[in-house]
Amino acid sequence: MGFDGRVRSSLLSSQVKDHAVFGGVVPELASRKHQEVIIPLLRAALSEAGVDEPPGRVGLVAVTNGPGLMGSLLVGVMTAKGLAQTWECPLIGVNHLEGHIFANRIAHEGIETPFLCLIVSGGHTEVILVKDWGAYEMVGRTRDDAAGECFDKVAKILGLPYPGGPEVDRLAASGDPKSFDFPVPMSSTPEVEFSFSGLKTAVLWAVNRIRSKEEEVPVADICASFQRVAVEALIGKVVLASEMTGVGRICLSGGVSANSALRRAFGERFGGNVFIPPIELCTDNAAMIASAGLDRFLRSGPSGLDISPDPSAPLT
Numbered sequence: 041m042g043f044d045g046r047v048r049s050s051l052l053s054s055q056v057k058d059h060a061v062f063g064g065v066v067p068e069l070a071s072r073k074h075q076e077v078i079i080p081l082l083r084a085a086l087s088e089a090g091v092d093e094p095p096g097r098v099g100l101v102a103v104t105n106g107p108g109l110m111g112s113l114l115v116g117v118m119t120a121k122g123l124a125q126t127w128e129c130p131l132i133g134v135n136h137l138e139g140h141i142f143a144n145r146i147a148h149e150g151i152e153t154p155f156l157c158l159i160v161s162g163g164h165t166e167v168i169l170v171k172d173w174g175a176y177e178m179v180g181r182t183r184d185d186a187a188g189e190c191f192d193k194v195a196k197i198l199g200l201p202y203p204g205g206p207e208v209d210r211l212a213a214s215g216d217p218k219s220f221d222f223p224v225p226m227s228s229t230p231e232v233e234f235s236f237s238g239l240k241t242a243v244l245w246a247v248n249r250i251r252s253k254e255e256e257v258p259v260a261d262i263c264a265s266f267q268r269v270a271v272e273a274l275i276g277k278v279v280l281a282s283e284m285t286g287v288g289r290i291c292l293s294g295g296v297s298a299n300s301a302l303r304r305a306f307g308e309r310f311g312g313n314v315f316i317p318p319i320e321l322c323t324d325n326a327a328m329i330a331s332a333g334l335d336r337f338l339r340s341g342p343s344g345l346d347i348s349p350d351p352s353a354p355l356t
Contacts, residue, residue, distance in 0.1 A: 041330035043099060047146065048089035050320075050327040053077040060202045064192070071111025078119055085326070098127045100342075102333025105133035106353025107163075113349035121345050130342035132333040136324075137355040140293035141170060142332040143325070147317040154287050155315075158278050160302075161294035162188035162205075165234050165274075167281045168355065170291075173335055176356045179281045180232025187270060188296045190236035194243050194266050198259050208263045209299050215264030220246055222269045224276070232281045239269060271305050279309070290314045298322040 041047050055073050059065050091097050103120035106113060117133070124131035141157050156179065157168045165182040185193070188205055195204020200211070222242045225235045243266055250257050282288055290310050296302065298319045306314045321328060 041327060041334060043334065045146075045331065045334065047327045047330070048091075049085040050325055051081055051085045051088065052325060053081050056203060063196060063202050065109075067109045067111055070109055071115055074112050074115040078115060082119075082123075098123075098129050100130050100132060100334065100337055101127070102132045102134050102330050102337075104136045104139065104329050105343075105347050106350035107136055108349075108351060110349060110351045113351065117347065117349045121347075124345065130337065131345060131347070132337045133343040133347040134329045134333045134336065135353055135355050136329075137164065137166070137168070138176075138332045138336075139328040141168065141176075141291070142335065143293050143317040143321040143328040144291045144315050145173075145335075146327055146331050147321055148315045151291075151315060152289070154285075155289035155291050156278065156281055156285065156287050157291040157293055158274065158297070159294045160187045160274060160292070160296040162186060162192065162296075164294060165236070166355075167232055167278060169281075169285055169287065174339055178356045179285065180234070180277060182234040182236065185236040185240060187234070187236055187274060188294070190240050190270065191296065191299075193240050194263075197240075197244050197247055198257065198262060200259075205296060205299065208267060209301065211260045212264040212267045212301065215258070215260030215262070217264040217268035219258065219261040220265035222246075222265055224269050224272045226273060227276060230280075232277050232284065234273060234277060236270070236273070239266070239273070267299070267301050271299075271302050274302065275305050275309055278306075288313050292316045293322065295323045 055070060058069060058073055101120050101124045103116050105117050120131055137159055140159050144151055153170050153172045155170050157170055159166045159168060163186050165186045167179040169177040169179050171177060191205035191208050192203060195208050200207040222239060225239050226233055243262060247257055278290060290313060292306060297316060303316055
């Protein structure tokens with residue numbers, strides 16, 4: 041990304057196939073794969089951006105220093121420190137969640153603050169009030185499982201391949217969303233809070249009842265019913281957050297915001313007041329970290345070479 045905010049290259053090295061055989065992310069494997077691919081991917085990105093000889097041409101190195109898996113964060117932070125020293129340029133640490141918020145700034149040029157951002161992924165389900173760029177307030181979060189984690193666990197219950205979220209979304213398109221009356225979690229509470237462990241358990245019980253009768257499990261119908269309830273839980277609390285804060289502009293971010301039912305439901309509920317990044321900016325990507333890093337650098341200067349990875353780094 042240039043200092044003009046234009047994305048010049050955004051490449052991705054996926055580990056999905058490496059982890060699929062285990063049915064989920066294996067931290068040690070993830071960090072080892074990071075080590076293997078980070079330098080070749082960096083070289084490819086620089087080449088695509090037309091920056092073949094970085095010294096003097098790279099003005100800033102931005103890196104995610106939390107939250108996340110310690111091993112993977114460590115690979116990224118240490119590599120970034122080495123690059124900043126070698127290229128003699130400043131370094132900036134970026135909070136992963138702030139990066140997801142900035143995906144909307146890339147996708148929707150000129151978007152104004154304040155707005156509410158629903159960050160919904162495999163590890164996070166939070167509603168953030170973005171008062172201004174860099175000024176955030178936590179409005180509500182999940183008590184237990186994140187929404188994306190619940191999607192993956194339901195997929196595993198149904199025997200679907202990893203990652204489960206896209207598979208649930210795909211199969212739900214051919215299912216009946218009213219065939220199973222799963223409870224909408226936290227729908228009766230007056231707080232902006234989420235809980236998905238009970239919904240996951242409800243699906244497990246339904247599947248076990250069917251299997252105990254030696255009947256065929258209607259996978260598409262369960263996917264459709266589960267997805268309908270999960271989306272209702274998310275949108276209901278965002279509506280509540282909007283009423284509580286008086287902020288009507290809504291943004292989505294995170295991997296689960298790629299879900300077709302979620303995108304459709306938010307579009308129908310909020311119309312022109314909802315902003316959703318394209319699919320490639322929903323999941324983890326370097327462009328969003330670069331955008332957040334550049335903005336933070338221009339506001340407060342560099343982090344320095346003493347930054348360290350923090351697996352539980354808070355956004356607010």
